[in-house]
Amino acid sequence: MTERFNVAVVGAGYWGPNLARNFAASPDWNLAVVCDLDLQRAQQVSDRVGGVPVSQSLDDVLADPAIDAIAVATPARTHHPIVMAALDAGKHVSVEKPLADTVDRGAEMVDRARANDLVLLTDHTYCYTPAVMKIRELIADGSLGDILFIDSVRINLGLIQPDVDVLWDLAPHDLSIIDFVLPGGIDAATVAAHGADPLHTGKACVGYLTLPLAGGAIAHVHVNWLSPTKIRQMVIGGTKRTLVWDDLNPQQRLSVYDRGVDIAEQSKVTTTDARAANISYRLGDTWSPALPEQEALSNMTAEFAASIREKRTARTDGASGLRVLSVLEAAKSSLGAGGAPHPVQNTTIERVS
């Protein structure tokens, strides 16, 4: 039987209870302690998982040699100091998104994890849903061919947030998913962001992101707090097949269309007009893969353990969190500049090392 790792959940607010419940139920983990400055809140989380120890002191937790890893669910601005301290104490770390409050601080965290040979996992929870894991698999095994476009829509009546606009509130979901399913992750050199605040709330309530991808492809995200119709849909067009993910249709979440536009091979060297003439349609079957019923966070805890055990980076590693953060920062600049495309900071781990 495999040994269990000891984990401390740090932060007992909104997301901490979910982390605690999933680590407690995992065969890979032993939930060793719940840590929060507010001890009563830590105790409430502990009570719901059968009463594990609680602590008010992060220092104590990090000083404990029995602790293998920490799962950080504190406000974004505290991620940098907590994660850096944990990495310096030799702990593996999972951290809620966004990775950090600035790209520079996030890059420092990624570097430190690498330097210390520790796992740093960004908890892009959505990536661990069965649907998204299946999409990643279908792209990785070539089922879709080369990716031509990704169009993601996430709209609903949403509470207007006091501190962030709709892009920072909702688009991280879409961006982390796009980063997860694309081999190599998001590689956009620029991003253009458009927003509107028609209710004059002081921040964008409707937002659009456009990201040119390598090879002429494009990704586009529409997020919206003001729509009474709820849509959560992503269309991913490939040279071989096209996939539609409709997250609100539990009976058929994923549809893979064996249809598309073909270009006759010889035309690739001909002139534009000749090419147009050589384009034809393929009308094939549609296929909807069965998806297992799994909780995303349970898959995340398994991946966290596996990456530690196998001494590799996690599927949603620090670098992925950094790429998402870089796009969001660039989007903010583009929005401020009236929608002109803005360069995305090149934040590959190679850059900083």
Place this chain on the structure above:
Amino acid sequence: MTERFNVAVVGAGYWGPNLARNFAASPDWNLAVVCDLDLQRAQQVSDRVGGVPVSQSLDDVLADPAIDAIAVATPARTHHPIVMAALDAGKHVSVEKPLADTVDRGAEMVDRARANDLVLLTDHTYCYTPAVMKIRELIADGSLGDILFIDSVRINLGLIQPDVDVLWDLAPHDLSIIDFVLPGGIDAATVAAHGADPLHTGKACVGYLTLPLAGGAIAHVHVNWLSPTKIRQMVIGGTKRTLVWDDLNPQQRLSVYDRGVDIAEQSKVTTTDARAANISYRLGDTWSPALPEQEALSNMTAEFAASIREKRTARTDGASGLRVLSVLEAAKSSLGAGGAPHPVQNTTIERVS
């Protein structure tokens, strides 16, 4: 009984037969002649409507004092000379979209029609469907309140056109509809266009348009030739209600949601954070108005006759064609500039007179 007007259909290609059929069936019109350089083609059109006279000579048609109006369905680059000649001959004119091949020529046509007191109608056929006419009515009578956002999606597998990109092929539908339903028409000062050509066909096959509207609202259009899933949907959010038009759902094309985000009145003078606290949700009924079964072109011929009879501009007048053309030209420039927002030429009739 009302007198019928005599109309000549000019151009017997793709759209001419539809015009001929509808004018022939209209109680307002007498289809007097079908005119085309290719007399055989004109005859074929004539045969299908019971054998009206045909002509090869536009000059003859325009010289005939019995002809009240002409309906032009020739290629876009010929619209300017044909329409100008007709207006100078004192004929009312309906013309296929796009109004002209450049904004400047289009503006000249609009001016001439005005100067000569003649009707110039741009045949934005979609605007005459029962669904779009109902949307216009619901906005005009205040049912939706102030418009906050318009999001239009028109995607499908589409034949890649030899001469135009996806924006010029499909977006005119969306733009003409938006122009039609907004009181005062599209008033965007700028447009940002993003496109992708991932199959390297030489022109954009995926396109996005973003138009900031007056008062902080926004319009957005997504057109796509590469999607095997067909979507034709427009969401129009207002301060009072939100409307969804799903053109592929014949059983419920229009849904009006009496739901939305409310801002408490007193908060309008408070700070941003205070505002957020005063925003609340309204979850009311949904309502789907019954729509009559009507052919759009039949409604167009009726409007053409009514505007002549009542000596007023048509609902889809030359100015509306000019506004749509201006947005398309600006979009082309934005696309060429990598997506940076581009000013829309101010083409109101007042400007040119």
Place this chain on the structure above:
Amino acid sequence: MTERFNVAVVGAGYWGPNLARNFAASPDWNLAVVCDLDLQRAQQVSDRVGGVPVSQSLDDVLADPAIDAIAVATPARTHHPIVMAALDAGKHVSVEKPLADTVDRGAEMVDRARANDLVLLTDHTYCYTPAVMKIRELIADGSLGDILFIDSVRINLGLIQPDVDVLWDLAPHDLSIIDFVLPGGIDAATVAAHGADPLHTGKACVGYLTLPLAGGAIAHVHVNWLSPTKIRQMVIGGTKRTLVWDDLNPQQRLSVYDRGVDIAEQSKVTTTDARAANISYRLGDTWSPALPEQEALSNMTAEFAASIREKRTARTDGASGLRVLSVLEAAKSSLGAGGAPHPVQNTTIERVS
């Protein structure tokens, strides 16, 4: 402030915990005790609601003068003795469906409750969902006009039950809902039941019920354990409007169609052929009422308290449970007779008193 009634939950198996949770959370009730022969099971239920007293003895519970009511969630064959004892001890009773294991025993329970002036509520939980309560209201206020037909479909992959067939497993939902929304309840004089057991499990896995209603109307129920497509839909046609309830469409559960078939008034005395000529269609709007988010069981506990307080029968009283049971018994006989219609035992309270 209104006084709270003291209630004992009897039976801590599958449904008991839900009852306990809702009574505990209700402003109308004080959950006084959880009673089960298996004390450990009772304790587990108690723990989840903050630790109320538990008991192994029904006699003790019934002997306690502080207890106003009991909520019975024990196996069907035990309903009769438990409920009769409770009624004789002067307690109000809510009881899980089916009311009893035979119509005769059920009738005895209904009589006793009436004789003792006590409330007997059958827990037809589905009737307390916001959708079904709205349907009842729309029929009661005349919005649908006279009811012409009710067609109910409830199909899904379902675990084949060891003791009951698909009719007894699923149709009680449909029948109790139909009974609830029809003013006066189900008044079918006969029922025809058809079933199939194509997997040779020893009991019907596919079932159909047909119930002629008063005035020439009809109700029909389709239940099926073998369908991989899940459908839960009820269509209720009326002379004025028709309602569709799609329980799997949370965005639009109820649709009311202001469409239908009209018969010209004068034709009602004419011959059949003349009538046909006088029938016309009405194509009006569709309307989808907003529904509140409420837990059905919470509404049930409120109704139980209200009926006690107002000294009236409950909306889902014993008589309704008896009508549903009578239809099920008759259906069993019809099924045994190869589908020939079988009389439904006349079980109105008037009959037995």
Place this chain on the structure above:
Amino acid sequence: MTERFNVAVVGAGYWGPNLARNFAASPDWNLAVVCDLDLQRAQQVSDRVGGVPVSQSLDDVLADPAIDAIAVATPARTHHPIVMAALDAGKHVSVEKPLADTVDRGAEMVDRARANDLVLLTDHTYCYTPAVMKIRELIADGSLGDILFIDSVRINLGLIQPDVDVLWDLAPHDLSIIDFVLPGGIDAATVAAHGADPLHTGKACVGYLTLPLAGGAIAHVHVNWLSPTKIRQMVIGGTKRTLVWDDLNPQQRLSVYDRGVDIAEQSKVTTTDARAANISYRLGDTWSPALPEQEALSNMTAEFAASIREKRTARTDGASGLRVLSVLEAAKSSLGAGGAPHPVQNTTIERVS
């Protein structure tokens, strides 16, 4: 190149024009003459297909040795004399449904065709749609396994017919499709029919048919003229897979679910209760086959020619028309008897020969 057969279309009413158009466009056929007692009506049909000869005399048509076949589209009560005369004149025959006005007359027609070695095709047009042809193929090749149940729903606002009830108006579609896709056709020994006439029109406007099939399977049909919601859906459950045909969803008409209920093999000899314990679920992929765009009548004319050329019975032969007619007649008797199951006349060709 294959020789074309000469066909006469007999009857120029509602359906005749469609037959004429499809025979005229077929590579297998030469439309030789259009025959109707009303010569003007015949001429109108002829005009629309380029002007073929017309005739008022069926005798002349049948006496013409150049005519290979006739396609009969006259009222049902005239089918028997026309078809018998044509068969005696040595002509192959296609005939509109219903095959005849009584089962006995239909049986005589089937016998005569057989005796004279001529093709007799019942024009069950729906069977020649791509969707239904695909369903037949999927059942024939074993993709669905053994059929467990068929549930067909065809409801809509429908004009109340002067001469037939809803069962005779709509159910022939469902029955002919079920007969077509089941290997061996409908083999029900009895049928139970339930109907309702809540508007007192003198005939059933809501109808249900239940047909026990061989091996414990069941078929059920729901037809309804009074529903404002249009549904055309057929669910076919098999031991291996289940198929759903939604004819109103052009984007995904057929869905094949690789899901179902499995029974462990060894349990087949055990007791009922043991069996229940051995039943489990299979949750596999869903698959939607691409369907070609084809007009059903065009496929029918091809099949008519192929069956003549290959000297075999047609896919929708006279016997299939006879089976559908037998079920309808039995349904009428069942309806008259208040819904008691009624024997279906055994009308296999073997019986009468």
